[in-house]
Amino acid sequence: MHDLETRIRELTYKLVEMAPEPPPFPRGEPTPRRPWRPALVWAGAAAVIAAVIALPVLFLLPTSDAPPPGEVAAPTTEATTPPATTTTIAAAPPVTATAAPTTVATIAPQPANSGLTLSRGRGEPGDELTICGTYAGDGEVTLDVRHPEFGLWWPEPIDAVIDVADDGSWCWAGQVPDHVVGLVPGRHDIEIAAVLPGIYEVKAGSYPEEYRASEQFEIYGVVDLGVTLDQGWSYVSTESTITLTGSAHGQQALQAVNRAALAADPMIDVDDDRFTLIVPLEPGDNTIEVLAISPIETQRPAIASITVQYLPDAERRLAFIGEVRPGDFEITVDFAEWLTGEEADAAAEEDGYIAPGEGVPNGYYIRNLDTERTTVPIAENPPIILQTPDSGPRAKQVTYEHWFYTVLNDGVPYDAEPAEPPIIEEPDFGFFGAGSPGTPYWLTIHNGTVVQVEQQYRP
Amino acid sequence: MTDDEMIYRKHADGLVRFATGLVGPFDAPDVVTDACLRAFGSRQWPSVTNQRAYLYRSVLNEARSHHRSTMRRRAREQRAAELPVATAVETDVDVLEAVAKLSVQQRAAVVLTYWDDLPPAAVAALMGTSEGSVKRHLARARSRLRGLLDA
Numbered sequence: 001m002h003d004l005e006t007r008i009r010e011l012t013y014k015l016v017e018m019a020p021e022p023p024p025f026p027r028g029e030p031t032p033r034r035p036w037r038p039a040l041v042w043a044g045a046a047a048v049i050a051a052v053i054a055l056p057v058l059f060l061l062p063t064s065d066a067p068p069p070g071e072v073a074a075p076t077t078e079a080t081t082p083p084a085t086t087t088t089i090a091a092a093p094p095v096t097a098t099a100a101p102t103t104v105a106t107i108a109p110q111p112a113n114s115g116l117t118l119s120r121g122r123g124e125p126g127d128e129l130t131i132c133g134t135y136a137g138d139g140e141v142t143l144d145v146r147h148p149e150f151g152l153w154w155p156e157p158i159d160a161v162i163d164v165a166d167d168g169s170w171c172w173a174g175q176v177p178d179h180v181v182g183l184v185p186g187r188h189d190i191e192i193a194a195v196l197p198g199i200y201e202v203k204a205g206s207y208p209e210e211y212r213a214s215e216q217f218e219i220y221g222v223v224d225l226g227v228t229l230d231q232g233w234s235y236v237s238t239e240s241t242i243t244l245t246g247s248a249h250g251q252q253a254l255q256a257v258n259r260a261a262l263a264a265d266p267m268i269d270v271d272d273d274r275f276t277l278i279v280p281l282e283p284g285d286n287t288i289e290v291l292a293i294s295p296i297e298t299q300r301p302a303i304a305s306i307t308v309q310y311l312p313d314a315e316r317r318l319a320f321i322g323e324v325r326p327g328d329f330e331i332t333v334d335f336a337e338w339l340t341g342e343e344a345d346a347a348a349e350e351d352g353y354i355a356p357g358e359g360v361p362n363g364y365y366i367r368n369l370d371t372e373r374t375t376v377p378i379a380e381n382p383p384i385i386l387q388t389p390d391s392g393p394r395a396k397q398v399t400y401e402h403w404f405y406t407v408l409n410d411g412v413p414y415d416a417e418p419a420e421p422p423i424i425e426e427p428d429f430g431f432f433g434a435g436s437p438g439t440p441y442w443l444t445i446h447n448g449t450v451v452q453v454e455q456q457y458r459p
Numbered sequence: 460m461t462d463d464e465m466i467y468r469k470h471a472d473g474l475v476r477f478a479t480g481l482v483g484p485f486d487a488p489d490v491v492t493d494a495c496l497r498a499f500g501s502r503q504w505p506s507v508t509n510q511r512a513y514l515y516r517s518v519l520n521e522a523r524s525h526h527r528s529t530m531r532r533r534a535r536e537q538r539a540a541e542l543p544v545a546t547a548v549e550t551d552v553d554v555l556e557a558v559a560k561l562s563v564q565q566r567a568a569v570v571l572t573y574w575d576d577l578p579p580a581a582v583a584a585l586m587g588t589s590e591g592s593v594k595r596h597l598a599r600a601r602s603r604l605r606g607l608l609d610a
Contacts, residue, residue, distance in 0.1 A: 004601065004604070004605055004608070007604075007608055008569065008600075008601065008604055009573045009602070009609075012480065012558075012570055012574050013570055013573075013574065015479065015480050015558055015570070016476045016570060017478050018479055018483075018484040019472075019476040019478075019479035019484055019487060020475065020479070020484050020485075020487060021475075022471035022472055022474070022475045022488070023471075023475075023488040023489075023491060025463075025468070026465050026467075026491075026492040026493075026495050026496045026499075027463045027496075028496065098463060161565065171522040287549055377484050385584055408464045439460050453476055
């Protein structure tokens with residue numbers, strides 16, 4: 001029990017210590033409350049009942065402090081002297097005491113968008129945005145933007161009070177944010193979410209006259225907040241370390257954690273969005289998490305993870321792909337050698353590919369003196385990593401079927417009557433010659449079986 | 460400076476802390492502002508003798524109204540916040556989540572009891588309810604928190 005009391009007290013302290021500075025002394029009118037329909041229905045019913053029984057009950061009401069606004073008066077059992085104004089009070093139904101007289105006035109129907117207009121907008125995160133409008137009243141204009149579906153508010157315009165010129169025109173200028181803020185119920189911390197593309201609702205309001213107008217603002221860009229890895233796939237490695245690259249937008253520091261080895265690298269600062277981490281591997285399966293810490297204290301860490309299988313006794317061999325039959329766990333390949341530097345020059349000169357002293361173009365030479373094809377077993381759905389020209393040559397993982405049907409076979413279905421005919425797409429030309437017979441691939445071979453296929457980029 | 464301003468300055472810190480316990484730090488200023496506006500504008504205000512208790516009860520009532528009107532908005536925000544932007548990590552935030560499982564009345568009883576160190580009778584006076592009701596709120600809050608904290 002004592003432990004529970006302590007924990008509740010700690011919890012309460014944490015909650016209350018988040019209290020902000022008190023707002024300035026309030027002036028003007030309170031925010032109007034929405035009429036609560038069930039309450040109004042009950043009020044009507046109560047009024048009928050009150051006409052019969054209210055009079056004697058009201059005689060029992062206390063004469064001390066009245067309940068604060070919004071609080072229903074509870075009858076008391078103590079007999080008191082009937083006030084002189086009993087007849088006047090009894091004319092009102094008891095439940096109407098839940099609304100202050102000023103509230104009733106402000107929830108009365110208002111003319112729609114009376115005197116208040118605003119412009120539409122369109123942009124992407126980071127764009128400068130100007131929203132203008134007109135307002136004929138004497139109050140203040142405020143602006144707010146939120147996603148109507150998710151209810152996420154823009155961080156900047158909230159509660160912004162906009163100056164209205166003498167001619168009634170106003171403009172708000174700001175930047176389309178790259179993140180939005182939402183208060184998560186019950187947790188009392190700030191959630192930062194990347195801006196979602198879509199139609200946002202720009203809402204303008206006047207205070208204290210409470211005129212409202214809204215327009216739409218379209219965001220067509222999106223920014224990934226958090227941490228992302230360039231290699232977001234399962235991977236087979238023959239090296240004892242793996243180099244991870246990625247981006248950590250808006251993050252302060254990050255570290256790599258290898259769950260398999262129960263090892264965590266030191267936390268490093270994020271100087272710019274890009275990072276490179278060299279992470280040691282343990283033989284077997286490794287789950288590596290890159291954990292990024294936001295500069296916002298209440299933001300939870302972002303995590304990106306990758307699964308790496310480290311096979312110390314596996315080998316990587318260069319080969320040209322011969323025949324691939326979907327459904328068969330075999331492929332036919334032509335092994336070759338990938339040579340670089342002086343070794344490449346010497347081999348190319350020896351093979352008569354270049355003249356003496358010439359040097360191989362681009363610094364590499366593929367030696368393939370023997371074009372004999374070899375059939376090797378291949379694992380079921382091994383990682384297939386191809387080179388894509390998106391933003392320069394970058395690796396991308398595809399499925400085994402995608403590799404065959406849309407890359408190697410130029411979109412032509414294989415005629416071996418597969419059990420379930422696949423959906424045939426257009427030939428995929430989104431890779432650097434991945435379907436060309438002259439495209440080399442690195443095969444990772446473990447215990448005689450191909451466990452990974454990686455396209456070698458050739459400039 | 461008017462009398463109302465002096466009263467407000469005297470109790471503003473406590474009211475904002477109390478409101479933070481009820482609706483969270485981001486909505487607390489709005490709740491306090493609206494509660495005070497309603498209180499100062501009410502016809503009963505000039506005759507109120509215990510102004511502190513009146514303001515606390517006004518904040519409590521405003522928080523209850525606020526809680527009801529924002530539940531749907533909060534639910535949408537929560538759905539959006541759970542988009543796969545980042546993977547959650549267990550932190551002390553989970554402890555704070557537990558408070559949100561309480562009703563507004565239970566939160567009020569907990570905050571006044573554990574933060575302000577008030578006895579049930581004083582809590583009852585500020586909440587405008589009976590001592591027995593405060594004890595019931597506290598017992599239910601402890602029961603719920605025990606289940607949540609031990610989960």
